[in-house]
Amino acid sequence: MDKQRALEAYLWKLSEENTLVAHQPSSPETTLIARYVGMLGPDPIGRQPFEILGTWIQSIPSRIGSNKMLDLAVEFLVDSYGTFRDDTHSRRKVAKASKAKALKELQLVVMSTNTNTTYDVLLATKLHYAAEALLGLDTMYHAIHAFGLAELLRSGSVSDVDDEHFWDLIDNTYIDDVNEAILAGRTSVYHNEFYLSATYPPPIDSDVIILSPSQRASMAIMHVFIQCPYAVSLVRHAISNPDDANALATAMSHMERLIQIDLSQHVSELMQTSVSAVPIPPSPDVADLMPDTLEFSSVRSMILCTRYWMLQTVLCGLADTLYRHFPIEAGLSLLPSPQQLRIIDVDSAIHIAKSLRWAASVSQDLPLVTLRLHTPLQMTIGPWHRTIRGISTQRSRSSSPDIHPEIAKELSRAERMKAWVIGQCNLIHIQWDVSVVDEQPLLEALDTMAGEKIPDWLPVRVRFEAEDGEMVMKLDYENKTGSYTEKIDVNTEPPPKTRTPHPGATGQEWQRKYLGVQELPLRHWKELMLDFWVVA
Numbered sequence: 001m002d003k004q005r006a007l008e009a010y011l012w013k014l015s016e017e018n019t020l021v022a023h024q025p026s027s028p029e030t031t032l033i034a035r036y037v038g039m040l041g042p043d044p045i046g047r048q049p050f051e052i053l054g055t056w057i058q059s060i061p062s063r064i065g066s067n068k069m070l071d072l073a074v075e076f077l078v079d080s081y082g083t084f085r086d087d088t089h090s091r092r093k094v095a096k097a098s099k100a101k102a103l104k105e106l107q108l109v110v111m112s113t114n115t116n117t118t119y120d121v122l123l124a125t126k127l128h129y130a131a132e133a134l135l136g137l138d139t140m141y142h143a144i145h146a147f148g149l150a151e152l153l154r155s156g157s158v159s160d161v162d163d164e165h166f167w168d169l170i171d172n173t174y175i176d177d178v179n180e181a182i183l184a185g186r187t188s189v190y191h192n193e194f195y196l197s198a199t200y201p202p203p204i205d206s207d208v209i210i211l212s213p214s215q216r217a218s219m220a221i222m223h224v225f226i227q228c229p230y231a232v233s234l235v236r237h238a239i240s241n242p243d244d245a246n247a248l249a250t251a252m253s254h255m256e257r258l259i260q261i262d263l264s265q266h267v268s269e270l271m272q273t274s275v276s277a278v279p280i281p282p283s284p285d286v287a288d289l290m291p292d293t294l295e296f297s298s299v300r301s302m303i304l305c306t307r308y309w310m311l312q313t314v315l316c317g318l319a320d321t322l323y324r325h326f327p328i329e330a331g332l333s334l335l336p337s338p339q340q341l342r343i344i345d346v347d348s349a350i351h352i353a354k355s356l357r358w359a360a361s362v363s364q365d366l367p368l369v370t371l372r373l374h375t376p377l378q379m380t381i382g383p384w385h386r387t388i389r390g391i392s393t394q395r396s397r398s399s400s401p402d403i404h405p406e407i408a409k410e411l412s413r414a415e416r417m418k419a420w421v422i423g424q425c426n427l428i429h430i431q432w433d434v435s436v437v438d439e440q441p442l443l444e445a446l447d448t449m450a451g452e453k454i455p456d457w458l459p460v461r462v463r464f465e466a467e468d469g470e471m472v473m474k475l476d477y478e479n480k481t482g483s484y485t486e487k488i489d490v491n492t493e494p495p496p497k498t499r500t501p502h503p504g505a506t507g508q509e510w511q512r513k514y515l516g517v518q519e520l521p522l523r524h525w526k527e528l529m530l531d532f533w534v535v536a
Contacts, residue, residue, distance in 0.1 A: 029065040035078045036061060041363075046298035049368040053130055054172040055300065056123065056165035067120050069109050072102035073127035080131035085365070095135060102128065117152045119161045122169060125149050137434050150177040156194040168300075171218050174226065175307060179375055181229035182314065182449045184459070185236065190226040199223035201266050213269040217304050220266035221311055224258050228314050231255055235318055235451030239325050248326060255322065256334045259315055267308050274301035282357045286420050289413055294354045299362060299369055306355050309348035310376035316345035317382050317450030320390075338390070346387060346414075349380035353417070356424060367431055374428045377421060382446045384418035387411075459486075 040048055040057070050057045064071055079095040106124050129145035152158075153170060174190045181188040201220040202209040211219070234251035241247045274297040281287035296302040319341050323330040336344065356377060362369040391411045395403060403411075426436040444455050459475040475486045 033061045033064050039078050039081045047362050049363040049366045051299040052368050052372040054168040056169050059165055069105045069124050070120050072105050073124040076102040077127045077131040080134040084134040116157050116159045118159050146176050149173050150189045154189045178225050182232050185454055188226045188229045217267040217270040220263055221308050225311050232451050252333050293357045295358045306352050306376045309351045310379050312348040313379050313382055316341045320386050321451040345383040349383040352376050352380045370428055378425050381421050384414040385443050387414040
């Protein structure tokens, strides 16, 4: 009740301020449009780094002036971009002032209505998400907005949508929730009847539903990807209950259904029309392993293609886990053979690695595209890790100490590629001023995402709460000795940029880099909005 009364009092105060003070933006609408267009820069459509958020960014200028909440969100993003480009005290002060105004207006709109989510609210929240990311990923404020977007989109019910760009907004939002859900061991908020039905890919030869190559690829990939976190949970449950035949049958049949959707068929036209190989290696270090790289017709095409390859590594990782723990049952299933899985796994990893050079070429000053590629690139460590483990297991079972030259060559490639990818991921960390990661906890996390047991150092649940007027992120852990909670005050400066400590020491730095907000119902998100915005 105290929180409800505080909410009502705060909303009444904001309403009074709105009626007494006319909206006086810090610059005329035309100036704000000019600033926004200037932020996007001269890059042509298709090579615009902000397109990692969706093609809807091109529609914002036409919407400026029609909605105060959206205008203030745009101003916050533009000021945050200015701070990112030139992080001076005065610029950061201006960005914080913009943030305060924009948050209050967004709060007023979200908290004072119980009607369907509007498209403008989604856009404003997405703009806040981007603005907070530009101000600093380590603060984790962007994660609060990411969670808010997932909750707002959970039901799929949105009013006043822009039909041209709405699906693209969803397509560039759901993946963040799915990636976090896979790591955290929860089901994606998008794994429901609405999105499963909306994304079910129609037959290739259908003359009833006509889709563009990108639309078909987008639908099929989302349909499978939103079911992957649930698959991870099923596989983990089967492993922890080896005598439960029903648990294994459920995990196996779910994996069979996902793999039997012929994703390669649904993305083939996109690949043919949007991807080309050029004889330029990604770097001299691996030129003998990858003599060429890939180029894409647009940022959107790169995102879809690399997401498809990342999805393949997720599926291969889960199938590999089933084969290692249940070899007989997996061998009798409809899953591809271990040899086929390794080919698909490694091929997907190589394609993502070959995409890095093009991603980095989109914008040197604003490396947003490489930031979006970071998670797919990091996931490609898994195929090389699994290859090394598989060869090592075969050698340990062999009576001969000698290793076949071809197998030795494959092992050498896997070890070199794993080291190279980890190095490239850490370069992205450094570029965005985020702590780099040691190899061992990274490999443990990748095994976790393939259905293995969640290690003691990795949180099983994340919450944002207000304590004594301060925003606190709480990390819940479970291990053999029981359960415990760690706290991070997100209002303080992040810890110094050091290498991640041994995973047994703390999960806080890992949490700052990889996890956002997890399961909270929408009513709790609204309470969180009040706590967050009052504190901010």
